[in-house]
Amino acid sequence: MKGVAATGAATVLASCGQAPGRWRFLTTEEAALVNLISDQIIPRDQDPGAIDAGVVYFIDKQLAGPYKRFQQDYRGGLVTVEKTCASMYGKSFAQLSWNEQTKVLQAMESGPSAHFFELIRDHCMQGFYGSPRHGGNKDYVSFKMLGLDYPQIIGQNRYS
Amino acid sequence: MPVRACPCSSVRVLSTFHMALKHVNAVVIGAGAGGGVVAKELAEAGLSVVLLERGPWARFEDHDHDELISQRTTVLGNAFGPDDRRHRRVVEESDGQWRIVLPSEGGYNNNAACVGSGTVSYGAMAWRFMEQDFRMRSTYGVPEGSTLDDWPITYADLEPCYEKAEWEIGVSGDATLNPFAAPRQKPYPMPPHPYTREGQMLEKAATWLGLHPFPIPMLRNTVVRDGRPACIHCRSCVGFACEVDAKCGTHNTVIPRALRTGNCELRTEAVAAEILSDERGRARAVRYFDERDQEQIQTADLVVVSCSATETARLLLNSRSRLFPRGLGNRHDWVGRNLQGHAYSGSFGLFAEDVYDDVGPGACIAACDYNHGLPPGLLGGAMLANEFIRLPYLFAGRHAPGGARWGKAHKDFQRSWFRRHAGVQGPVQEIPVFEARVEIEPGVRDYWGIPVAKLSGRRHPNDIDVGKYIAGRAEEWLRAAGAIKTWQRTPGRGLSGGQHQAGTCRMGNDPKTSVTNRYGQVHEIDNLFVADGSLHVTNGGFNPALTIMALGYWVGGYIKGEWKGTGLKS
Numbered sequence: 001m002k003g004v005a006a007t008g009a010a011t012v013l014a015s016c017g018q019a020p021g022r023w024r025f026l027t028t029e030e031a032a033l034v035n036l037i038s039d040q041i042i043p044r045d046q047d048p049g050a051i052d053a054g055v056v057y058f059i060d061k062q063l064a065g066p067y068k069r070f071q072q073d074y075r076g077g078l079v080t081v082e083k084t085c086a087s088m089y090g091k092s093f094a095q096l097s098w099n100e101q102t103k104v105l106q107a108m109e110s111g112p113s114a115h116f117f118e119l120i121r122d123h124c125m126q127g128f129y130g131s132p133r134h135g136g137n138k139d140y141v142s143f144k145m146l147g148l149d150y151p152q153i154i155g156q157n158r159y160s
Numbered sequence: 161m162p163v164r165a166c167p168c169s170s171v172r173v174l175s176t177f178h179m180a181l182k183h184v185n186a187v188v189i190g191a192g193a194g195g196g197v198v199a200k201e202l203a204e205a206g207l208s209v210v211l212l213e214r215g216p217w218a219r220f221e222d223h224d225h226d227e228l229i230s231q232r233t234t235v236l237g238n239a240f241g242p243d244d245r246r247h248r249r250v251v252e253e254s255d256g257q258w259r260i261v262l263p264s265e266g267g268y269n270n271n272a273a274c275v276g277s278g279t280v281s282y283g284a285m286a287w288r289f290m291e292q293d294f295r296m297r298s299t300y301g302v303p304e305g306s307t308l309d310d311w312p313i314t315y316a317d318l319e320p321c322y323e324k325a326e327w328e329i330g331v332s333g334d335a336t337l338n339p340f341a342a343p344r345q346k347p348y349p350m351p352p353h354p355y356t357r358e359g360q361m362l363e364k365a366a367t368w369l370g371l372h373p374f375p376i377p378m379l380r381n382t383v384v385r386d387g388r389p390a391c392i393h394c395r396s397c398v399g400f401a402c403e404v405d406a407k408c409g410t411h412n413t414v415i416p417r418a419l420r421t422g423n424c425e426l427r428t429e430a431v432a433a434e435i436l437s438d439e440r441g442r443a444r445a446v447r448y449f450d451e452r453d454q455e456q457i458q459t460a461d462l463v464v465v466s467c468s469a470t471e472t473a474r475l476l477l478n479s480r481s482r483l484f485p486r487g488l489g490n491r492h493d494w495v496g497r498n499l500q501g502h503a504y505s506g507s508f509g510l511f512a513e514d515v516y517d518d519v520g521p522g523a524c525i526a527a528c529d530y531n532h533g534l535p536p537g538l539l540g541g542a543m544l545a546n547e548f549i550r551l552p553y554l555f556a557g558r559h560a561p562g563g564a565r566w567g568k569a570h571k572d573f574q575r576s577w578f579r580r581h582a583g584v585q586g587p588v589q590e591i592p593v594f595e596a597r598v599e600i601e602p603g604v605r606d607y608w609g610i611p612v613a614k615l616s617g618r619r620h621p622n623d624i625d626v627g628k629y630i631a632g633r634a635e636e637w638l639r640a641a642g643a644i645k646t647w648q649r650t651p652g653r654g655l656s657g658g659q660h661q662a663g664t665c666r667m668g669n670d671p672k673t674s675v676t677n678r679y680g681q682v683h684e685i686d687n688l689f690v691a692d693g694s695l696h697v698t699n700g701g702f703n704p705a706l707t708i709m710a711l712g713y714w715v716g717g718y719i720k721g722e723w724k725g726t727g728l729k730s
């Protein structure tokens with residue numbers, strides 16, 4: 001019952017275009033797409049990838065902060081991603097196979113959308129390898145992958 | 161030129177809109193490597209000093225070990241300022257287009273805005289320039305398209321000031337191991353930092369190559385000194401404030417000493433707009449905005465400008481009057497000229513075994529075999545040293561050319577090589593170019609309405625040739641150490657400057673081809689001084705901080721010697 005009520009409330013608010021969602025700048029659809037793209041940039045393998053690290057939370061948080069200046073690049077760039085998918089495969093990014101998604105991003109990397117690709121590629125790296133205080137690198141997963149302790153083990157005794 | 165007394169040191173000339181600030185003997189603008197030292201020298205000599213600093217005190221806690229907001233990687237902002245909200249510059253791009261840049265963007269050529277400025281967050285290498293670095297023209301002649309010249313002072317003149325900087329601010333090192341170093345009177349006050357695993361490996365290789373490696377002298381404690389602890393060797397040093405205050409800057413040495421005299425008042429978040437001069441052409445006051453953005457006018461008997469090469473030039477050029485329509489000290493159009501930095505060049509290498517031991521800051525070994533005496537036709541050179549630790553995000557952009565830039569292959573590279581790579585590089589001495597310059601852009605204002613600096617110009621072709629040579633030597637060193645794959649980093653011809661910016665208010669004996677005399681005293685204005693990297697005629701093949709500190713002692717020492725009693729005299 002509780003769950004139903006909550007869902008109902010969210011639906012009402014969403015219908016006014018004011019969804020109190022978890023995103024600061026991205027729409028739910030945009031966030032889902034950014035999440036999938038980040039997976040391609042830093043995929044999960046034997047170590048966690050961008051999705052595990054919460055890179056999409058990093059990007060969304062920065063777009064509402066220091067990266068406000070990139071808001072329009074994202075809004076337009078994500079539309080371009082879907083258009084590229086449509087023209088190449090007649091499907092949305094989410095419907096593509098892994099290899100098809102890779103091909104779409106490669107096409108963007110070397111095409112007229114290279115600027116947006118560079119932006120999101122770089123932001124994924126920041127979100128994955130930067131400090132968790134900014135929303136990504138959850139539980140320092142990238143530091144663990146690189147074998148870096150955090151908090152740092154410090155002290156001159158390491159010389160002996 | 162002797163410092164003369166100012167007979168009209170009253171406050172009557174102040175605008176009625178301001179509550180008059182008490183007249184002082186000296187205003188020092190900029191509490192960085194140069195200004196912090198000058199303020200201390202003058203305060204200890206008994207002068208009343210106001211030290212203006214555009215930023216606040218920096219605290220480690222604000223950004224701790226956060227790579228994305230540091231002074232080295234600034235993608236989310238400059239850890240210690242200036243901030244993107246209130247500051248702008250205009251920069252000429254390589255395609256000739258003008259662009260407005262923010263402080264956290266690469267082209268801004270930023271120096272930190274905080275008490276201590278770059279000395280809070282620097283890598284803290286403590287280099288003395290070599291004897292030849294003060295007489296580049298005599299050593300090499302003047303190449304076409306350059307304004308290369310000798311300094312009006314020699315290494316021997318500055319040597320006592322280097323020594324003061326090393327002992328008062330604190331340097332660790334071993335002065336006996338570098339055969340190319342200029343003569344010195346005293347050893348370093350602290351023993352050197354030990355080599356890391358990478359340093360040990362590079363030492364063996366350098367010795368095998370016939371080079372002369374030694375531990376990098378550092379403004380960083382190896383022992384407890386002046387109540388501050390020894391370095392704990394964390395991995396995030398360059399770009400960060402020190403967690404335990406083991407890094408020695410002006411903010412934790414000379415500036416506190418200046419304040420303890422009772423003669424120096426530090427005003428933080430005070431942004432200088434203009435130096436006011438009187439009808440006889442002498443500096444009279446500094447107009448600035450205080451921490452509440454209120455305009456203030458501070459009168460003084462003398463003014464010292466220590467804002468770094470870009471901002472010092474900007475301030476002088478923005479200080480216009482009937483007598484100085486082109487800005488103070490700029491009668492011959494030399495203010496802002498000869499902007500230099502360093503054409504960093506080097507190589508990276510991958511190794512079969514782990515070379516990373518997580519012992520910060522990483523940089524620990526250097527050699528000066530290639531600072532001078534390169535093959536004919538190459539002017540100057542660079543000190544070579546291993547690089548500071550590349551933190552994970554920085555390393556993500558440092559892969560071998562042609563390698564994957566994203567996807568599983570990129571991740572594999574990070575995972576495979578982060579602990580098995582090393583870098584060796586050097587700050588290639590740049591040949592000054594007259595057209596590389598700082599100007600004022602009246603059409604673009606900062607938050608306070610002050611016209612911003614405009615940067616333009618390109619490097620001299622020599623710097624590129626020397627850079628390629630230096631990168632080759634770095635590659636040899638890495639190969640000798642066992643690198644299984646190497647690649648070079650060579651400079652482009654684009655605008656220089658960076659954190660090592662210098663040269664824009666060159667000192668010299670001829671007022672037609674320099675801005676100040678040999679004491680940093682602006683030609684024609686006997687109570688206006690410059691004390692920062694702007695004075696550098698040439699910028700050495702070294703990180704410049706210790707030389708800027710030494711110049712602080714040099715300029716401050718001259719003012720002290722000329723100062724008599726309660727007023728300026730002749």
